Amino acid sequence: MAEARRAAVLGSPIAHSLSPVLHRAAYRELGLGHWSYDRFEVDEAALPAFVDGLDASWAGLSLTMPLKRAVIPLLDEVTVTAASVEAVNTVVFTADGRRVGDNTDIPGMIAAMRERGVEKVESAAVLGAGATASSALAALSLVCTGPVTAYVRSAIRAQEMRGWGERLGVDVRTADWAEAARAFDAPLVIATTPAGTTDALAAAVPDAPGTLFDVLYDPWPTPVATAWAAHGGAVVGGLDLLVHQAVLQVEQMTGRAPAPLSAMREAGERALGAR
Template sequence: MAVRHAAVIGSPVSHSLSPVLHNAAFQALGLSDWSYDRIECSEDGVEPLVGGLDSSWVGLSVTMPGKRAALAVASSVSPRAGLVGAANTLVPSAVGWHADNTDVDGVLGALRAACGFTSGSRGVLLGAGGTATAALVALASVGVRDVSLVVRSVSRASEAQACASRAGVTLTLIPWDQADFASLAASSDVLVSTVPPSATEPIASELAESPCALDVIYHPWPTPLAYAVEKRGRALATGLDMLLHQAFGQSEHFTGHPAPREAMRAALRAATDNVLPLPLGD
């Protein structure tokens, strides 16, 4: 069997759990000569790195800060990656490299499996970084067309605003210090937090008024938001759920086979001391 390579690229990547997921997938699929590694790579380094890969490479997972650079280096782009304006997946194609964004799957899969969330109309989004744009596209795909975006720096929300426009989402921009978090959460169908625990800690009990929440932060655990949601008896999806569910689509891009979901889940749970159940859903 021919040796094949894949890797996660970004900076820093020493902490990445992606090798756990994808090497488990390769093993479960009987791809014993395939390997998945970590490669430290800056945003400016994406283009030369990709250009230097040979035919033994089946794909790359791309994390920050290289997701927009990954989109720019691609010869073809999936519709959802175009909507997000960034790519977390690159795979070779007949004409170069194809870009996709399976973070959209990650958000949807996490919300569906952990919260039972399949559709809604109103959302709250905390933070305007790269994960936020993927969340906007994911929420739009299940009918959430009215989103309140709460940010600490309004000047940094332009990419999220552009993404919302592309995705057909009506975005209401709210400065952090002017937000009525309890009211926003209580009137929402879903809340997604992409901000650090230090930002949510003072308002965690207010955010827990949302019937369904995704906290993309998972270390250290539990986060203040996770604790408040559990105490309130609401549904919670986590960043680990998102990581798992985005990896399924990447695995299928890399291997051409259905993702071995149970094996990938088991490997991720073992690597994180079984701290979370990581349901697969239907």
């Protein structure tokens, strides 16, 4: 009988996470009955002790907020992708005991957009300026050939986004959140804000919109996503991102590829439908 292998998602809050549903679906499809995937409520203060307490049965960790930057000092190696945005959402424990941090959100975003036919755009808009927004800029560095306008709430956030743009090689321009409805004129709009933040903008969706990438998955669809689809625009949702980044995590942690994208997506849709 194969030795038990473990993985989990950590964060705070964590009860809402769909990661266990997606990873367990992958294990079933891949015939990995000796693998388990759990969730643990862990904040920044508790993270070092948690990681240090893991034994050799552990294959990897998924990390959500507020741990994506807090974990970096605990790692032996960080990939170029993760270092580019100073955010790690995946930790793999190697056979020789090393801790390697990666960021699957960025390639997951690119894969989710490609699935909806978005390969290249001449310009884009980003709503918000948090950690997900910096990952969005990293993805746009490979997708957008022209300027990206970030709509933010403060001068400090604007400065941060321009700084990320310089670091990632993206021509980032910033605008005040009061002008956020103008974002919808861009061929690609990535909304990275918390639930409810963009609801008031739904009435501003134009008659012939481009592509909306809204990173939320619960509640779904958002009012903006609903209006976008009603006007004939393409919509990429948070579940698309979650599944694509989880596919990459499963492949890295288990060493099995390709991970079962369709089975994972179906499991996520069922879980969301039951909420």
